[in-house]
Amino acid sequence: MGCSWFVALNLLGACAALMALAPVARAQAQGGGNSSAPAAGPFVTRDNILLDCGATGQANDTDGRLWSGDAGSKYAPANLASATAAVQGPSVPQIPYLTARVSAAPFTYSFPLGPDRKFVRLHFYPANYNNRAAADALFSVSVPTANLTLLYNFSAYQTTVALNLGYVVREFSVNFTAPTLDLTFTPEKGPGHPNAYAFVNGIEVVSSPDLFGKSPPSLVTSDGTGQPFPIDATTAMQTMYRLNVGGNAISSSKDTGGYRSWLDDSLYITGAASGVSYGKDENVTINYSDNVPRYVAPEDVYSSARSMGPDKNVNLNFNLSWTMQVDAGFQYLVRLHFCEIQSEMTKPNQRVFNIYINNQTAFSGADVILWSQGLGSPVYKDYVVSTLGSGSMDLLVELHPDIRNKPQYYNAILNGMEVFKLQLNNGSLAGLNPVPSVVPTGPGGGGDSGKKSSVGPIVGGVIGGVVVLVLGCCCFFVICKRRTRSGNDAGVSDGHSGWLPLSLYGNSHTSNSAKSHTTGSYASSLPSNLCRHFSFVEIKAATNNFDESLLLGVGGFGKVYRGEIDGGATKVAIKRGNPFSGQGVHEFQTEIELLSKLRHRHLVSLIGYCEEKNEMILVYDYMAHGTLREHLYKTQNAPLSWRQRLDICIAAARGLHYLHTGAKHSIIHRDVKTTNILLDEKWVAKVSDFGLSKTGPSMDHTHVSTVVKGSFGYLDPEYFRRQQLTDKSDVYSFGVVLFEVLCARPALNPTLPNEEVSLAEWAVRCQKKGILDQIIDPHLKGKISPECFKKFAETAENCVSDQGIDRPSMGDVLWNLEFALQLQESSEESGSLGCGMSDEGTPLMIIGKEDPNAPSNESSTTTTTTTSISMGEQSIASIDSDGLTPSAVFSQIMNPKGR
Numbered sequence: 001m002g003c004s005w006f007v008a009l010n011l012l013g014a015c016a017a018l019m020a021l022a023p024v025a026r027a028q029a030q031g032g033g034n035s036s037a038p039a040a041g042p043f044v045t046r047d048n049i050l051l052d053c054g055a056t057g058q059a060n061d062t063d064g065r066l067w068s069g070d071a072g073s074k075y076a077p078a079n080l081a082s083a084t085a086a087v088q089g090p091s092v093p094q095i096p097y098l099t100a101r102v103s104a105a106p107f108t109y110s111f112p113l114g115p116d117r118k119f120v121r122l123h124f125y126p127a128n129y130n131n132r133a134a135a136d137a138l139f140s141v142s143v144p145t146a147n148l149t150l151l152y153n154f155s156a157y158q159t160t161v162a163l164n165l166g167y168v169v170r171e172f173s174v175n176f177t178a179p180t181l182d183l184t185f186t187p188e189k190g191p192g193h194p195n196a197y198a199f200v201n202g203i204e205v206v207s208s209p210d211l212f213g214k215s216p217p218s219l220v221t222s223d224g225t226g227q228p229f230p231i232d233a234t235t236a237m238q239t240m241y242r243l244n245v246g247g248n249a250i251s252s253s254k255d256t257g258g259y260r261s262w263l264d265d266s267l268y269i270t271g272a273a274s275g276v277s278y279g280k281d282e283n284v285t286i287n288y289s290d291n292v293p294r295y296v297a298p299e300d301v302y303s304s305a306r307s308m309g310p311d312k313n314v315n316l317n318f319n320l321s322w323t324m325q326v327d328a329g330f331q332y333l334v335r336l337h338f339c340e341i342q343s344e345m346t347k348p349n350q351r352v353f354n355i356y357i358n359n360q361t362a363f364s365g366a367d368v369i370l371w372s373q374g375l376g377s378p379v380y381k382d383y384v385v386s387t388l389g390s391g392s393m394d395l396l397v398e399l400h401p402d403i404r405n406k407p408q409y410y411n412a413i414l415n416g417m418e419v420f421k422l423q424l425n426n427g428s429l430a431g432l433n434p435v436p437s438v439v440p441t442g443p444g445g446g447g448d449s450g451k452k453s454s455v456g457p458i459v460g461g462v463i464g465g466v467v468v469l470v471l472g473c474c475c476f477f478v479i480c481k482r483r484t485r486s487g488n489d490a491g492v493s494d495g496h497s498g499w500l501p502l503s504l505y506g507n508s509h510t511s512n513s514a515k516s517h518t519t520g521s522y523a524s525s526l527p528s529n530l531c532r533h534f535s536f537v538e539i540k541a542a543t544n545n546f547d548e549s550l551l552l553g554v555g556g557f558g559k560v561y562r563g564e565i566d567g568g569a570t571k572v573a574i575k576r577g578n579p580f581s582g583q584g585v586h587e588f589q590t591e592i593e594l595l596s597k598l599r600h601r602h603l604v605s606l607i608g609y610c611e612e613k614n615e616m617i618l619v620y621d622y623m624a625h626g627t628l629r630e631h632l633y634k635t636q637n638a639p640l641s642w643r644q645r646l647d648i649c650i651a652a653a654r655g656l657h658y659l660h661t662g663a664k665h666s667i668i669h670r671d672v673k674t675t676n677i678l679l680d681e682k683w684v685a686k687v688s689d690f691g692l693s694k695t696g697p698s699m700d701h702t703h704v705s706t707v708v709k710g711s712f713g714y715l716d717p718e719y720f721r722r723q724q725l726t727d728k729s730d731v732y733s734f735g736v737v738l739f740e741v742l743c744a745r746p747a748l749n750p751t752l753p754n755e756e757v758s759l760a761e762w763a764v765r766c767q768k769k770g771i772l773d774q775i776i777d778p779h780l781k782g783k784i785s786p787e788c789f790k791k792f793a794e795t796a797e798n799c800v801s802d803q804g805i806d807r808p809s810m811g812d813v814l815w816n817l818e819f820a821l822q823l824q825e826s827s828e829e830s831g832s833l834g835c836g837m838s839d840e841g842t843p844l845m846i847i848g849k850e851d852p853n854a855p856s857n858e859s860s861t862t863t864t865t866t867t868s869i870s871m872g873e874q875s876i877a878s879i880d881s882d883g884l885t886p887s888a889v890f891s892q893i894m895n896p897k898g899r
């Protein structure tokens, strides 16, 4: 099978415009690619076996790779029951997940391929198979000929529930010495689980290039000495993470070294600042070499990077950090890929930094130009870190400028990162099943979900830049952490001065500040006398000393708590910023400044703030029903009716329209997404989180924003290209929200096939083909009048037009939505729609008439054949997921000159 020399026209946000035109990339995208240095030639994948377990015949997956059914295959055991998933989740591709092999007795797949290092990828979609419950599948997978245990007592069901995944892929790299690679699946029957069985949906065995033989990694130790740590050539590994840092996900068919998948790194960034990501300069070419052949990582990995940011003082006060969940008790090989891709980065000592792994120094004085011998030359470094204990833990990788030799820029860079778990001496690679945080209510793919969750319906509040979610193949719970290795004291000043510069509000605490409340609040000096000032003591009392059980959410800024003030009379949401976050201060100030001036029924109200003791605390109205997103998908809340959804969209549009036009100066929200639309106890929607808002261009013609901020999946592609912020950027994001409301899926879902990852792109494609009704929320099928649907879909489509000039104004959007509501109402009145929402399953409608339970996935099979290269313009923005990045707030994609 060939090597797909696919240097995708670049995906990366910041430099898409440049990259898309790069002639070099295009030339390499065509031919065999053996025109450059010999070592840079393609890796020939000798073995590339894709077994679709339980299936017959051949079929392409959504990535265009051809799978063969294992029925009658020489690799498959005989007489093994095949099964079809009882229900196929909407986000789960059919190939290879529709069918499985299932057995309560051990079985073995045998691959007589001769000794070699292979990638072994096991695909699992937990569902009910042949009347066996998804949760009963509990088994081990071993390679007896190499004494390896790949998985032990593995529960795919528990894993998908805990990590909120649709399906699980486990990738191992195994260099076996026997002539045959055997994979043995053994059900783990035990006292508690007598019905244990084993299943598998797909098996890949693909030749691996020699990725680990070049030079030994160095061992990370507390004394930082970095001794070489040779790894035996036959060591087996499990891939935990493979990230294209600062770039987009790369699908397996576009990889250069054994059909590996790369994810984007933004979900794993932690800390208050996520730096800037950018693509290579136009005239830089990636120059592979004997030391770093092309199969090490595709060009896309080296053509994009993440750096700290333009302000060296800020850079000195934080670490660029990634946190990844791993199994404790193993050693990990951490491979970091570097390549300087900005044309002015040509000399040593321009950018020098330290690398820390798990709080230990892995390397001091990293200088990519020194290592790689030049601009555009890739280099990678391997480190081995040991972990103790059992269960899961965080692996933390951090970069910080090294200023000992006074480099030109105080900055750091990273282009790619891989984390491999190394086998133990006893041949085991198996970790424990992750523990779900909430009691599951039923298998991802059907089965009974009898018990209702005991989790109260009231979880919500003001959650700015929040993350509580998880995605991707190797997911983990994002934990918002912050570390400042150096310059800690920079943020700490005397308790009195607080973090609000006095200048912001003119005369602070003037004589008309007076005790106005029994609780001891005094009227603040803020321009709007509606804004209260709280003492830290009051805040502590309101939150029961920041009781974790009152936590509503965690975000890039810090934590949001539920609280009560005025002796319990008023419920509030309290957002506590991280006192050391140099960048957070600005966002908090913006929010106070704006919110204290703005009052609108559809904007969340700021009640007050606290600035004592370096605290950055904001107090808001409590929004009892939480975020809009929590009512759309991955949720235990009842689905919203179409009517409710329209009302919410209209309210949010009204709030945004007011922002754009109602205030003295036009205000651009910049971070419109479903987690920033909150619902109060009466289901009235309000727009929240103004931390990124900016007064519009009308106010300040000279200002060109150099830093693109916002949340991936919602970002206006034009804003990326031109770096000019207009109110049409909010319109774009709002269009994504409209589609999200209609389709009940995240703005970005990296686990889906390429063309479906970005909701905006996918929905527009479906709309153009006239099949948008096929991807709407199954709960809405039959509930939307065709006229209303048409209006709503057109409005959403116009909102996400590529060019801002083609998008309607927020006022027009509002008008169109109101019109759509009228259309809906009139058709409900005329009775053509049954009785709206409560009428379960009345097949009255033309919209989405097909059975939502049917496992058909027609659209994805028809599109696979179009081998689409184009991650079109719109996906430029679609790097990340869900609007749930830890620090979406700081997703500064711009300014490639990150110094």
Ligand SMILES: *[C@@H]1O[C@H](CO)[C@@H](O)[C@H](O)[C@H]1NC(C)=O
Residues within 6 Å of the ligand: 032, 034, 035
């Ligand atoms: C590329 O490799 C093929 C086969 O090895 C060879 O025929 C061809 O001449 C090579 N092309 C270049 C430009 O070296």
Ligand SMILES: *[C@@H]1O[C@H](CO)[C@@H](O)[C@H](O)[C@H]1NC(C)=O
Residues within 6 Å of the ligand: 058, 059, 060, 064, 066, 865, 867
């Ligand atoms: C798989 O895709 C290739 C081209 O991408 C096509 O030639 C082939 O017919 C497809 N095979 C199947 C079984 O769909």
Ligand SMILES: *[C@@H]1O[C@H](CO)[C@@H](O)[C@H](O)[C@H]1NC(C)=O
Residues within 6 Å of the ligand: 145, 146, 147
């Ligand atoms: C596997 O382990 C057994 C006993 O522990 C040993 O005899 C055998 O040589 C080992 N095989 C390999 C391939 O390491």
Ligand SMILES: *[C@@H]1O[C@H](CO)[C@@H](O)[C@H](O)[C@H]1NC(C)=O
Residues within 6 Å of the ligand: 138, 153, 155, 158, 188, 190, 192, 433
């Ligand atoms: C196997 O996993 C199941 C479910 O997670 C657990 O109940 C059981 O105790 C485990 N058994 C062993 C031997 O670890």
Ligand SMILES: *[C@@H]1O[C@H](CO)[C@@H](O)[C@H](O)[C@H]1NC(C)=O
Residues within 6 Å of the ligand: 116, 117, 175, 176, 177, 208, 209, 210, 211, 212, 213, 233, 234
């Ligand atoms: C696999 O192991 C053999 C030794 O058994 C070694 O010579 C070879 O280089 C290894 N291959 C890879 C790709 O690691």
Ligand SMILES: *[C@@H]1O[C@H](CO)[C@@H](O)[C@H](O)[C@H]1NC(C)=O
Residues within 6 Å of the ligand: 281, 282, 283, 343
């Ligand atoms: C590459 O482009 C930059 C500007 O984009 C320019 O400053 C630099 O001189 C160019 N370098 C070469 C080698 O052409």
Ligand SMILES: *[C@@H]1O[C@H](CO)[C@@H](O)[C@H](O)[C@H]1NC(C)=O
Residues within 6 Å of the ligand: 285, 287, 289, 373, 374, 376, 377
């Ligand atoms: C590529 O790297 C090699 C050495 O690794 C160097 O000789 C050559 O000049 C480089 N080519 C470019 C275009 O930078």
Ligand SMILES: *[C@@H]1O[C@H](CO)[C@@H](O)[C@H](O)[C@H]1NC(C)=O
Residues within 6 Å of the ligand: 358, 359, 394, 396
């Ligand atoms: C690193 O340090 C932080 C804070 O001191 C701590 O919470 C964390 O557990 C440490 N991580 C490791 C792997 O030691």
